[in-house]
Amino acid sequence: MVKHIVMWTLEDNNDATLVKTTLEGLKNKVPSIIDIEVGIDFSATDASADVILYSTFTNREGLDAYVNHPEHQAVIPMMQRVTTSRKVVDYEI
Helix, strand or coil: CCEEEEEEEECCCHHHHHHHHHHHHHHHCCCCCCCEEEEEEECCCCCCCCCCEEEECHHHHHHHHHHCCCHHHHHHHHHHHEEEEEHHHEEEC
């Protein structure tokens, strides 16, 4: 099992719902996603990210299939437009 976690800081927090809806919509479009959860931060501290993606895949090949899937690729320009930073962690359990 592979966990894929991504955290973003948004240019404008008003975009958080759009980001959440868009990312959650990938669940039904990318077959290799086992589960996907998107959270919007409410703590608003200096150390906080604004949005987090927590997703699971069967293996690294499933994660690679997600990363390269056309539906995922289509989301990247929007994410780059509305975010100012991105951190990612991928790990196996």
